Amino acid sequence: MTETRKIVIPGEVIAKGKEYLPGEWTERKDDEIISIRFGILEEFDKLVKIIPISGPYHPRRGNVVVGKVENILLNGWFIDIGVSENSFLSVSEVPKYVNRGELEEVLDIGDIVVAKVSGISKKGVDLTIKSRSLGRLNEGIVIKINSNKVPRVIGKEGSMVNLIKKETGCEIVVGQNGSIWIKGNTIEDELKAKKAILFVAENISIYGLTEEVQKMFDEEKE
Amino acid sequence: MSEIIKINKDRIEEYLSKGKRFDGRKLDDLRDIVVETGISKNAEGSARVKIGKTEVLVGIKMDIATPYPDSPDKGNLMVTAELIPLSSSRFENGPPRINAIELGRVIDRGIRESKFIETEKLCIEEGEKVWNVFIDIYSINDDGNLLDAAGIGAIIALKNAKIPKYDKEKEKVLYGNLSDEKIPLSNEIPIPLTIYKIGGQLIVDPNKDEEDICETRITTSGFNGTIFSMQKGEGGSLKLEQMGEVLDLAKKVREKIFLKIKDYL
Amino acid sequence: MEKEFSRPDGRSPTDMRKIKAKVGIIPNADGSALFSFGDTIAIAAVYGPRKMHPQHQQNPEKGTLRCDYKMISFSVEDRIRPGPNRRSSEISKVTDWALEPVLLLDRYPNSVIDVYINIIQANASTRCAGINAAALALAHAGIPMKNLVSSVSIGKLDKNLVVDVSKEEEDWEEGEGASDIPMSFTSNGELTHIQLDGRIDNEKLQEGIKMAKEACEKIYEVQKKALKDFAKKE
Numbered sequence: 001m002t003e004t005r006k007i008v009i010p011g012e013v014i015a016k017g018k019e020y021l022p023g024e025w026t027e028r029k030d031d032e033i034i035s036i037r038f039g040i041l042e043e044f045d046k047l048v049k050i051i052p053i054s055g056p057y058h059p060r061r062g063n064v065v066v067g068k069v070e071n072i073l074l075n076g077w078f079i080d081i082g083v084s085e086n087s088f089l090s091v092s093e094v095p096k097y098v099n100r101g102e103l104e105e106v107l108d109i110g111d112i113v114v115a116k117v118s119g120i121s122k123k124g125v126d127l128t129i130k131s132r133s134l135g136r137l138n139e140g141i142v143i144k145i146n147s148n149k150v151p152r153v154i155g156k157e158g159s160m161v162n163l164i165k166k167e168t169g170c171e172i173v174v175g176q177n178g179s180i181w182i183k184g185n186t187i188e189d190e191l192k193a194k195k196a197i198l199f200v201a202e203n204i205s206i207y208g209l210t211e212e213v214q215k216m217f218d219e220e221k222e
Numbered sequence: 223m224s225e226i227i228k229i230n231k232d233r234i235e236e237y238l239s240k241g242k243r244f245d246g247r248k249l250d251d252l253r254d255i256v257v258e259t260g261i262s263k264n265a266e267g268s269a270r271v272k273i274g275k276t277e278v279l280v281g282i283k284m285d286i287a288t289p290y291p292d293s294p295d296k297g298n299l300m301v302t303a304e305l306i307p308l309s310s311s312r313f314e315n316g317p318p319r320i321n322a323i324e325l326g327r328v329i330d331r332g333i334r335e336s337k338f339i340e341t342e343k344l345c346i347e348e349g350e351k352v353w354n355v356f357i358d359i360y361s362i363n364d365d366g367n368l369l370d371a372a373g374i375g376a377i378i379a380l381k382n383a384k385i386p387k388y389d390k391e392k393e394k395v396l397y398g399n400l401s402d403e404k405i406p407l408s409n410e411i412p413i414p415l416t417i418y419k420i421g422g423q424l425i426v427d428p429n430k431d432e433e434d435i436c437e438t439r440i441t442t443s444g445f446n447g448t449i450f451s452m453q454k455g456e457g458g459s460l461k462l463e464q465m466g467e468v469l470d471l472a473k474k475v476r477e478k479i480f481l482k483i484k485d486y487l
Numbered sequence: 488m489e490k491e492f493s494r495p496d497g498r499s500p501t502d503m504r505k506i507k508a509k510v511g512i513i514p515n516a517d518g519s520a521l522f523s524f525g526d527t528i529a530i531a532a533v534y535g536p537r538k539m540h541p542q543h544q545q546n547p548e549k550g551t552l553r554c555d556y557k558m559i560s561f562s563v564e565d566r567i568r569p570g571p572n573r574r575s576s577e578i579s580k581v582t583d584w585a586l587e588p589v590l591l592l593d594r595y596p597n598s599v600i601d602v603y604i605n606i607i608q609a610n611a612s613t614r615c616a617g618i619n620a621a622a623l624a625l626a627h628a629g630i631p632m633k634n635l636v637s638s639v640s641i642g643k644l645d646k647n648l649v650v651d652v653s654k655e656e657e658d659w660e661e662g663e664g665a666s667d668i669p670m671s672f673t674s675n676g677e678l679t680h681i682q683l684d685g686r687i688d689n690e691k692l693q694e695g696i697k698m699a700k701e702a703c704e705k706i707y708e709v710q711k712k713a714l715k716d717f718a719k720k721e
Contacts, residue, residue, distance in 0.1 A: 007718040009626055009635065009711055010589070010633065010635060011589075011633060011634035012711075027633070034633075036591060036633060037629065038627060038629060038714055038718070039629075052629050053629075053718060054517070054628060054629035055517075055629015055630065056517075056535075056536055056595075056629065058594070084535075084536055084537050084595070084597070148629070205718060
């Protein structure tokens, strides 16, 4: 039997008493704490917060994101990572030296790239690919899920995504922005991984989700 | 900004060349079709059609007008399509763009040329008063192939429609007061079917990811081997040798569509 | 001798028509919902936050809510010709004002949150159904909100106050005729929208406002259930 976690809506009182602390997506009103998002209530040691199940991606420094090259400028690239602010990758944030006029050889319009958020300012989001695990992604497929579901797709210490990688033999890069790259030995393997990821994304409020996914793979083997 | 992801396009084409699609369908398989009629009570007839996640609403409204001078004893047909921003981030408010205009005209062509509506029977007084039939199409969710969803919605809504009562003395249409009389329709139903070409392969009923990368498309409407209308859309080209394949596939899948929706016709 | 007052469809003065609310009806949208009062059906879709165009309308301090209310051509008996419509423009703005007070948009400078409301079938109280659907769609879309907003119309038919006006009641001709008062409240009882067409004295109006607030509390429970039911399926 799968249980579900407690869902709350904006304006709902989620805790009464001054001993509770308002965490993310909550506000204190006198001695009550109310939710300001539609999501799952989580309480830990008198700290109450909401885990959203929908809504836009909020980039944070250090986030790994998967994006698509939108535009090439003289000194860098605009990358679409699914936010309304500009996301920019400067040539100085690439591990090797890039000559002027050679930018499109490094990253061309339409290329898929995995990058890290190095900073956020009023101008927008700054990205970097100065690390071995970052850079252009070739072949495979990219799927999009709501960014709020990414933690469940990754799982505690990577348990979920590692399970899917093991069962399908695919390389998987999960962007915190909800874009996920999958590359397998066969297209069938890629589609199997895609199906598992979408299953997780559509069932995030269930307890024991990892077991459900394992069951799904076991049933397919038969 | 282009929504197309090149690596996905490569994979879709690679898979198609093996006769397979991402959602497990064969190249000539349709998604599930779900139909509901009478969804808007103030319309003379209406239908809601879902093909996979694509959804359209179609309504029929009628009024009395003077006929066109070159057809004094025939009622009139007007088909309008609106691709509303509610249904996709790619649609904007404002006057219809070419995609909505083309969609309306393509559906219109099928219905008009098939003579599905027996317009001579929509005459109240020759040269003076005829019935106008308005078919209004709205996109509710665009996941590819709005063309066929709209075409199916139009014919089902027409089949479902009843003519309002008309007060001859007061010369007033009594809306909300439907007679038992249905719109006079012939047996030759313009069943729509659009064939899309991707990476050289011909498929039907694409989802949005597939539709985005199609090189060209051909919409036909027909019944029992007769074709009433045809439109090639998007750029791209078709080899002469492929035309035979296109027409055979169209006929085959139109029959599939007919079987799926015949309970509503 | 005075005829006893009764509503055309037999409802008691405080009865609303059958309410239906459903969340997540348009897969492409960031948030979406359907809300109906009897035969009046509204659907709403939210897209955003996304970059605001044209640029000169961008607000560098917070995001902008942009509601767009439209009736589809066959939602009413007399077909509505497609095209700009002043009544729809006004209702769009009034909807903005009804919802904006509960939204927390400082996280989204220079962005717009587009809310598209379409009336599928109209039997009066369409703007109220639209606001209810929009509030659900905004919550579904993950927009931070202090509260939900609920909306209902109060009518005065001759001297009698009624909740949730139908078209037949809108056309009431006896006695003082019909007054139509659509209103919207946040879930902690603050009024964010009120309009009035008709003739009414202060006392009766205040009585009507109280009736609306109570009706909105019931509507809020339906909206809350629709959101929770949707989440349970996820």
